[in-house]
Amino acid sequence: HPLALEPLAPPRPPALELRVHGVHGASPEELLDDPRTVRVTGDATAAVFRRAADADAESHPERYAGRPVVEAYCWSRLTSGNGSRALWLLLLPFMVVNLAHWARPATPPAPDGTPAPRAVRAYGVLVRLLALSLTLLLIAAACEVALDLLAWQCAGTAACTASHSWLRFAEPGGWWGQPGRRLALGALLPAALTGLLWFLSNRTWSAYESQTPPQE
Numbered sequence: 001h002p003l004a005l006e007p008l009a010p011p012r013p014p015a016l017e018l019r020v021h022g023v024h025g026a027s028p029e030e031l032l033d034d035p036r037t038v039r040v041t042g043d044a045t046a047a048v049f050r051r052a053a054d055a056d057a058e059s060h061p062e063r064y065a066g067r068p069v070v071e072a073y074c075w076s077r078l079t080s081g082n083g084s085r086a087l088w089l090l091l092l093p094f095m096v097v098n099l100a101h102w103a104r105p106a107t108p109p110a111p112d113g114t115p116a117p118r119a120v121r122a123y124g125v126l127v128r129l130l131a132l133s134l135t136l137l138l139i140a141a142a143c144e145v146a147l148d149l150l151a152w153q154c155a156g157t158a159a160c161t162a163s164h165s166w167l168r169f170a171e172p173g174g175w176w177g178q179p180g181r182r183l184a185l186g187a188l189l190p191a192a193l194t195g196l197l198w199f200l201s202n203r204t205w206s207a208y209e210s211q212t213p214p215q216e
Helices: 028-032 083-102 117-154 158-163 165-170 179-186 188-209
Strands: 016-020 037-042 047-051 069-074
Touching: 028 037, 028 047, 028 069, 083 117, 083 188, 117 158, 117 165, 117 179, 117 188, 158 165, 179 188
Parallel strands: 016 069
Antiparallel strands: 037 047, 047 069
């Protein structure tokens, strides 16, 4: 019988070396020590650059045997902008939950050599439940302030509305002084907070998180 030739294993993808500047910022040309750079991903706010000669490194991995492909991450514009950028702090607790998802420990292999999907699914369910509980906690806190403290307790007392000029329209006896109308008006605050969370999360998803990670 003729000897069967074993197929050659495909070359491994090149390794990457990522360079990130500090708080003072730097151009991609300075980070890569090359005046010719190209943007491989990102936008005008934050992006990853390569040398122009390395733009098609994945198509020619044999050229990078023993040396990595150098990339530069430029993020200096993330810290510039108007005061409305402080609203992103509302997403800080959810960012920690997102990190918890990607910080999942390695899954021990099953006896047959395949990964254990139950542990992975259970971990994902727990992280999503934690994120949901944080969302409910934030909305419940807004309801406590807007509905209970302001619309029900303060607006229902003449002494409290008299000491707060911006609440006098809801003093007892007026059109807005009816309990149902006060509560309906107070419900606008948690509803607006929910809409703001959706808007910010949708912006971050469409701008930074909508890229599908490469599959091995």
